Amino acid sequence: MCGISVVVKLNRTAPDHVAAAGEVAQSSTDSAAKLELEKRLYASLEQIAHRGPDAQGVWVDPTSKVGLGHCRLSINDLTPDGSQPLHDDTGHVHAVINGEIYDHARLRDDCIREAGYAFRGHSDSEVAVALYRRYGAPEFLRHLRGEFSLVLYDDRTGEVVAAKDRFGIKPLFWTISKAGGGDSSDAAAEHELWVAAEMKAFLPLGWKAEWDVEAIALDTWSLGSNTTFKGVKRVEPGYYMKVLPDGTIKHEQYWEFDYPDKKQVETRSMEQMIQQVREKAIEAVRLRLVADVPVGIYLSGGLDSSAVAGITKHLVEERGESMGSQKPTDRIACFCVKFGTDMGFDESEIAQRTADHLGVQMHTIDMTEADFARHFEDTVWHNEQVTCDLNTVGKWALSKLPRDLGFKVILSGEGADEVFAGYHWFLGDFLLEADHSQPQDPLQQDPKLREALHEQVRDHVRNKDRNLGTTTTTLRTLNGEDGENGDGNAEEGFVPYLVSFGMSDVDMLHSSLRPLCAERARLRAVADSWSAEARANIRDRWHPLHSSMYSWNKKQLPAMILTVVGDRCEMAHSIEGRPPFLDHHLVELVNGMPPSVKERYQPPPQGNSNENGDVNVGFGLQSGKSAWWRSDNNGKDDGNLTVFSQFWEKWILREAARPFITDELYRRRKHPYTAPVTWPRDGPLQQMLQRLLTQENVDAVGFLDWPAVAASLEAGFAGERPEDKADPTALRRCLLAAGYVVIAQRFRVATAVVG
Structure with a gap:
């Protein structure tokens, strides 16, 4: 790098x-x-x-x-x-x-x-x-x-x-x-x-x-x-x-994402496809171990980084591969960020259990509220763009740890969700249409079941995003050419280019700009950014899941994922991040596989649960349900957990990585890397935001609405009374506004003239 x-x-x-x-x-x-x-x-x-x-x-x-x-x-x-x-x-x-x-x-x-x-x-x-x-x-x-x-x-x-x-x-x-x-x-x-x-x-x-x-x-x-x-x-x-x-x-x-014709029947067996993915994943990791300096691994509590760590152990200990310049007797070094168990977003305990199982050395950095506040401005400066999640600050701080310990190269699990359909909103588009490449699959033979499951998934995703302070817009994909009336002819779907954790928040913009922000205009701009060939493929050739993945991978992957939790945070500390799951040989292989091996339908046996209510979903007991799959309904399931328990995201990666990961990780649901969204009033974060988000600073940006920002500063943090709950959406709006203030100041950006 x-x-x-x-x-x-x-x-x-x-x-x-x-x-x-x-x-x-x-x-x-x-x-x-x-x-x-x-x-x-x-x-x-x-x-x-x-x-x-x-x-x-x-x-x-x-x-x-x-x-x-x-x-x-x-x-x-x-x-x-x-x-x-x-x-x-x-x-x-x-x-x-x-x-x-x-x-x-x-x-x-x-x-x-x-x-x-x-x-x-x-x-x-x-x-x-x-x-x-x-x-x-x-x-x-x-x-x-x-x-x-x-x-x-x-x-x-x-x-x-x-x-x-x-x-x-x-x-x-x-x-x-x-x-x-x-x-x-x-x-x-x-x-x-x-x-x-x-x-x-x-x-x-x-x-x-x-x-x-x-x-x-x-x-x-x-x-x-x-x-x-x-x-x-x-x-x-x-x-x-x-x-x-x-x-x-x-x-x-010179290169573009491509997916198979949705009408093409898959001729490979499941075993063949699993083995192909396993071999390509091992090869991708092996190539990324080559360096003349020490190599480490970012290890969270998720499937992706754990698979990288497990494959690395296999390559080093069973195939005799070198891990950079380290000696064969050196233990594999892994690095993890800890948010604190009371925050509800911490995965360090699971990561430590994985490290113990693999016999690797774990190095952990603790992130307190004060740490998030202290590193926020430097993180924005290095990112050169705004984001409404503090996960980027956590990654910025984490990347300093390996450098301090003498590591220049770190392998990560970035990109697996984009390649293997790991995000919860992809399930909605998977259920929009039958997977004709798998005609014997029970779900594909029962249209009524698929349609009923789609309705449940749609409601769940809306509720979950609302509780996290983000928005998922159910919309027409605009994947066809507009008719004379401009209404388009595509069916409704979850195409996720507006999920984005608040890439742009209309409510915080100056009132004169809001007419520009009509939903249709924003969606049209996204569709217009695709090539004519891609629009034709979305309209006629690709399954809706693949169309959804294409949309996400053209926008969110390069502009956000690979920036604010990838290159910019790593290189801020002179760390070269290597994501094996974005090896294009592996990606092209997986892109050519059916939707049903990425999102896998496996309904639970009737009445098969334990005394704690954990559902047996066919992979073994699903213990320790992740908060990602629950609503904030007084700690109770929101009524739609059952439908999600019938699907396994990244199924083929899960199967391909099974020999290299723990049983706990094999069964664990997706929990995206995100930072806590609830913080106390008058704490370090609110104090930092109050220092940045003065009326003078906000007005100096030019396109922000001061009353909306001021209201968010008040609503985004929890008070002492139970009824004074923090509004996650307001917090995210504050982070966006503060990011613009930091950029304006450090880049000496001229005040925008609006109105």
Whole structure:
């Protein structure tokens, strides 16, 4: 993992000739311009030095038209040969790369054997340059396996290529500005393209941050290439950007999510599919154990991280695999965050039982209310965006723990819910339509049962989200082309692009913006962000569960999950996070499997329960029901727990991981990583929010409604009397507003003009 900052002058003329390696044309060299560009790039890298504290490097081409900057977190090849910017073996291709390329030893051997490429060192990043030389763009990207963002300059053609991995694990932003900063609309000025791993790297280059109020109001800032800032874009997952010498910029897609035709009958047996997933998961973990530094694991009380830990133990102890640079006798190190058992959201006890079972070493960090308050602002600064859940603060603090103990690489369970349908709201779309790929499945043979179960699930999800202070909107998916009346023709579903834990809260926006926030306009914007091919697949080809997963994975996965509990919190402490479940070989395999192996229907035998009322659901006794599957109805089930007990989320992952996890984890329901939402009045959190959310600060943002924010500050915290309950929705609204205040202050964002 590393940081990159790049400056490219636009409207460059095509090179008159291909220079020999190292040739400097004195007539075109401007030493002052070169030194100035180097100075700007080093200043930019300082803003993101946390991404790469081990080394910095800058390269500027002889014409001072292209400058590449890189700060390095040394993971593979710790020698100077692994430093960047990188140059190919002819000296004509120059690159800066952030992330990790897996299976690089095989790729290296192929490039040497088939193309005669002469490598300088042994870093994984150098393989990307060799593959570009061999295949060109975009074909070289299809050979890269891992998480990455990169910028490459080919001085033979004058073209610049910027690309991001398939899922958006590694960030990459770009903007166009007048040289040295200023108004990019000035046609007479020389314009520059800036590309960086984090937007804060633009500040020393002369960037003046400005809110994109419409994107914030419509909640489109997390869609496609959008951000919360005007003129700042992100390279989309699975895309590459090509910049031609004349300044033309092209965006093209090299990878996309795909799912099978819903009418196609599955011919593989359950056993075959389980074994396929198991083999691919083991392979994905094995590849991510390779490093020249120690490797650890984030371990929670859930299935996903426990599966990673169990597979790792299997690989190290039974197959003799090395875990980074650790000795074979070293115990596997795991890391967990503890929220406190009285908060109702803590999983550290289950994680410890898993660690004890596996015989691994557990390191735990305790998060108190004061810790959440103390780290909130730094977390927002590193995330560069708002979120309404304090889980991001917990992850920020957790990521400091392994670094303090000498670890640079950590495996995590991120992405499993997105790949295997782990979220509760996916069940609604699963039940919308029969799974025709599994015609012998009892649920598919009984439409009335499926429809009745769907009604129960819909009500349960609405109630549960209300109690957590979030919203699930049941809506028309807009997956068909609108008719003349604009009503659309899609059936109703839970398509979850508005679940999002409050990505944008209409009620806290300035009153003049609320007409922009009509539900239909927001939904239309989401559907319009999909390609025509994807809309056709949603309309005609994919099962509703897969359509729902596609929608979530195009928005929430890259813009939220992989940002606020992924890369940005990890890299804040110079930690490289590796998510094996987002190995694209594994993802493509699972995407091609039926909906019914992701959400599995297995009704409980009639009357089969124990004295505590725990239901036997066919997998053994479901003990210790998670709070996630209950309402806040005085501690009683909300009447719909029964329907959820008949389904097992991530069923095929559960089966594939069974040899590597405890019986407790095999049976345990999904509990998403979220922080507590109920806090006392006048405690550290409310005091922190009161300090940030003054009328002066709120008005300085420009698009927030002060009365709504002030009311939320009062309602979001619990008083001493039983009737003074905390309103989780109000707390989440406060966190969003406070996040905007922090960004406004630290990025020096101009006050938005609205009304």
